[in-house]
Amino acid sequence: MQRKPATTSVAVHELIAQxxxxxxxxxxxxxxxxxxxALLEAARWAPSFGNTQPARFLVGRRGDAVFxxxxxxxxxxxxDWAHRVGVLLAGLAVTRNEKGDIPxxxxxxxxxxxxxxxxxxAEGLGAHQMAGFDPDAxxxxxxxxxxxRPVVTIAVGVQADAEVLGAQRLVERERGERSRIPLAEFALSEWGAPAF
Structure with missing residues (x-):
């Protein structure tokens, strides 16, 4: 499994860094x-507005019809790459319940x-969240x-060497550095004024 730990100004939890x-x-x-x-239990225990619990997940295992x-x-x-994963999930939002619209x-x-x-x-798996899907389909x-409402699809599996991707541009992208904007641009005390 390729590790690409986040570069942070202070230490963050290992799960977040990895x-x-x-x-x-x-x-x-x-x-x-x-x-x-375990993945789905972790998702089930996420916070939600007023404990409305709007999240649902369609669960597809490689080789089955849901996948x-x-x-x-x-x-x-x-x-091009997601067919190799062990599990494909679709995250759905239930937007109404017996009380009306769910904020x-x-x-x-x-x-x-x-x-x-x-x-x-935590399970030693890789996961890739995707907006690149057709919600209507x-x-x-x-x-x-x-x-x-379909919100996200998530690919989960055991990581492999980048070479499995074939095309050199994809291999290079997989092995490339991770980056984020600096904390000074992210955390502000006022617009344009860094909090740190």
Whole structure:
């Protein structure tokens, strides 16, 4: 597993420092049922507005029909590598309940997805969150109710050497440095005034 720890101004938790979004996955390795359950339990216990719990996940294991349907909604660029992962998930937001519209439903899915991804790191797995999919196609492929909105797809698996990606530009991208804007641009005491 390739490590690309975050460069930070102070130490952060190892799970956060080690999280990144690989594309090189072992096409023969499996995500165990216990690992998959742990990921979904981590997501289930994410905070949500008023405990509305709007997040739902479609779970596809490589080789099953759910995996194939999720994979079919991905952009071509994501399909090129995501077929190798052990699990494809689709994060969905339930936008209404018996009390009416659920505020911040997408934010609730985002929190659940981040818990899931950090648990993947803890399990020794790689996870890659994707906006590169067709939400309408996913909605149709699973005959989702009108009040359920696809938000994200997530690929989870055992990382492989970047060479599995084939094309040199993809290999270089996989091995490239991670970067973020400096903390001085990210944390502000007023607009344009760094907090640190």
């Amino acid at each position: 999280r990144w979004s690989p594309r090189a996955f072992d096409p023969d390795a499996k995500v165990s049922e216990e690992q998959l359950r 194939d349907r999720i994979h079919g909604t991905l952009t071509e660029r994501n399909q 911040y439903a997408e934010y609730g899915v985002a929190l659940a997805a981040q818990n899931l991804v950090l648990q993947a790191v 996913l909605h149709q492929a699973f005959a989702l109710p009108n009040d359920v």
